[in-house]
Amino acid sequence: MTTLAVRRLAVPPRPRRRTGLIAAAVIVAALIALHWWAVRETDVSVTALVSGWSGIVDFLESAVPPDFTWATVVKPGIEACLVTLAIGLVGTTFSIPFSILLAVLGARTTSRNSFVYQASRGIMSFLRAVPDIVFALIFVTAVGLGPFAGVLAIILHNTGVMAKLWSEAMEEIDSGPSDALRVAGASSAQVAAHVVLPTVVPTFVGLLLYRLDVNVRSSLVLGLVGAGGIGFLINQSISLFRFDEMMTYILMVLVLVVAVDLLSGAVRKRLAV
CATH class of the missing domain: 1.20.5 (Single alpha-helices involved in coiled-coils or other helix-helix interfaces)
Structure with missing residues (x-):
């Protein structure tokens, strides 16, 4: 053996x-x-x-109770809140086409040209790197004070952010169907239109609602630099030392933000079902 x-x-x-x-x-x-x-x-x-605690106490004593005078505080505040909501809504909606274009050009699943890919990613990075408040300051000098400057600022900044989020969502999908179409001779545009974009629509909508929520909050800050909305009234109240008016406007902002958050959450929940 x-x-x-x-x-x-x-x-x-x-x-x-x-x-x-x-x-x-x-x-x-x-x-x-x-x-x-x-x-x-x-x-x-x-x-x-x-x-500095005494200063905080003095501020609260001046701000409480809030001023709920209808004609001079509440009514203008409601109108300004609606303007703030409109800035966030229009800025978010108008940025969708540019975001989709940049996302398609800046995702490896749909962009095969390395130069186009890198250029698109560079534009995304630039638009995300510049804060929306800086864009607002630039547009205020160009188009003047008012909501239009805020809308333009939201469009530019949100385009960079949403394009980044959407391109990453496109790169995370299963590459099998895309590869099959390419083998069959489909172009990158056809792959994007028939496979990639239909697959990521629910993700796109969820991210879009999230950005709408963020942009409504950003619209408040843009008002502080002259871009209109409730932020402009808050800044004006602070300048006049009318902290009771400012507290009223802050409470209105709280109601607005909670309402937008509940609405977007309900839509996202509906999409997930």
Whole structure:
């Protein structure tokens, strides 16, 4: 009988636990040092907060109770809230075509030209990097004070953000159907129109509703720089030291934001069913 020689395989060495502990300690130390530097740079001071507490109390005494005068406060506030909602809605809707175009050109599943892909990603990055409030300041100097400057600012900034989100959603789908169409001779536009876009429609709508919610909040901030809406009235109240009026406008903003959030949440829930 032939005896088979059994060779013993070498046991792989155990990972060095000490090395992992050292690496973890270095990371923790680096994070602590980073936050220590950040706290120093931002002038975080508990002493300053405690010493300024009286100022906060004075502010609350001036702001409470809110001023609910219908003709001079509540009615203009409601009208301004509607303008703020309109800025967010129009800015979000008008950015959809540009966002879809950039998303298609900037997703690997639909864009095969490396130059077009990189150029589209660069435009997305630029539009996302510039805050909407900076765009609003630019457009206020171009078209003047008012909601139109806010709409233009929302369109540009939201185009970059939504195109980024939508392109990533397009890249996460199953590539099988797209590859099958390409093998059959379909162009990138045909692949996008017949496979990619129909697949990601529910995701697109969910992300669009999320951005509408964010843009309504952004419209409030844009009003502080002259782009109209309830933010303009809040800024005006602060300038006149009418903190009771400001508190009324803030309560209106709270109602507006909650209403938009509930509406978008209900639509997203409906789509998920």
